[in-house]
Amino acid sequence: MNGVxxxxxxxCFGAVRPESDEPVFHAEWEGRVLALxxxxxxxxxxxxxxxxxxxxxxxxxxxLSSSYYRIWFEALEGLLxxxxxxxxxxxARARTWPExxxxxxxxxxxxxxxxxxxxxxxxxxxxxxxxxxxxxTRLPRSVRGQVGTIVLVHGSQVFxxxxxxxxxxxxxxxxxxxxxxxxxxxxxxxxDSDPTVTVCVDAWEPYLEAAS
Numbered sequence: 001m002n003g004v005x006x007x008x009x010x011x012c013f014g015a016v017r018p019e020s021d022e023p024v025f026h027a028e029w030e031g032r033v034l035a036l037x038x039x040x041x042x043x044x045x046x047x048x049x050x051x052x053x054x055x056x057x058x059x060x061x062x063x064l065s066s067s068y069y070r071i072w073f074e075a076l077e078g079l080l081x082x083x084x085x086x087x088x089x090x091x092a093r094a095r096t097w098p099e100x101x102x103x104x105x106x107x108x109x110x111x112x113x114x115x116x117x118x119x120x121x122x123x124x125x126x127x128x129x130x131x132x133x134x135x136x137t138r139l140p141r142s143v144r145g146q147v148g149t150i151v152l153v154h155g156s157q158v159f160x161x162x163x164x165x166x167x168x169x170x171x172x173x174x175x176x177x178x179x180x181x182x183x184x185x186x187x188x189x190x191x192d193s194d195p196t197v198t199v200c201v202d203a204w205e206p207y208l209e210a211a212s
Contacts, residue, residue, distance in 0.1 A: 001053075002132055002141060004060040008199075009142040009189055030069040037076050045083035047171060048110075049164035053136035054079050082167045112175035114156040118205070120179060124150045125211040128181070128203060136164035139207045143199070146187055147211045151200065152180035159204050177205040 007013055025031045041051060054075035058066075062074060080086050120126055130145040131137070138160050156175040163171045185197030 001056060001135055001137065003056045004063050005056045006141050008140045025069075026067075033069045033073045033076065037072055040076065040080065040085065043085070045085055046079055046167050047163055049136055049158070049160040050167060050171075051075065051079065052160070053164040056136065079167070110158040112156055112158060112173065114175045114177070116156075116177075118153055118177040118179075120150050120153075120177075120205070120208065120210075122150050122153060126150060126179075126181060126208040127211045128201075129207055129209055131207070133161060135161065137161050137207075139203060140201060142188055143181075143183055143201055143203075146183055148181040148183040148187075148201070150179050151182045154178045154180065154202065157204070159206065161204075161206070179203055179205070179208065181208070 025034075037051070041048070046054075055071050056063075058071065058074055058078075063071060066074065125147055126149075127147045128139060128143045128145065131139065155178065157178050158173045159176040163173055165171050179202070181201050181203050183199045183201065185193045185199060186195055188199060
């Protein structure tokens with residue numbers, strides 16, 4: 001979706017200033033939110049792409065005024081409500097710790113085998129498709145319509161645009177090839193941008209077309 005979260009290359013948000021010796025969590029509640037998100041995710045009521053979509057589809061005013069883990073908290077509230085877990089669904093999905101650990105370990109990889117050969121190879125010039133999907137997508141707006149070069153073929157993975165269906169609907173986890181595509185900063189943001197900057201985007205095959 002063309003959400004407020006997709007701010008790559010946009011202006012007026014200020015400089016990115018990394019915090020020196022930044023702690024993992026700035027407050028105790030942030031660690032609890034992460035633990036709750038992982039634990040409830042292991043119950044299998046939603047997948048990781050549905051979880052990302054829940055964060056990205058928060059109202060813009062909420063998203064922009066919230067800290068990182070506040071965004072996670074707000075999204076988790078919505079996921080719990082839509083999944084029915086707050087209406088007695090926890091008991092039906094209860095798992096022991098070994099079962100939950102196994103579910104968490106299994107969810108760490110979205111790699112899938114496919115019989116279809118990759119359409120592109122390292123060195124190919126490709127164009128990111130100009131799309132404006134209503135649902136979840138991992139293709140940044142800043143690269144859409146731009147030409148880049150394949151620098152790595154990752155393999156085949158679950159395609160997030162088909163995986164992030166509304167909770168309760170069956171997800172389509174048919175795999176697609178995914179590539180690392182390098183774009184020139186001057187192609188993305190014009191001749192006044194830093195000529196030494198390049199941007200590398202992991203892009204699934206449906207996002208790409210051969211550049212003529």
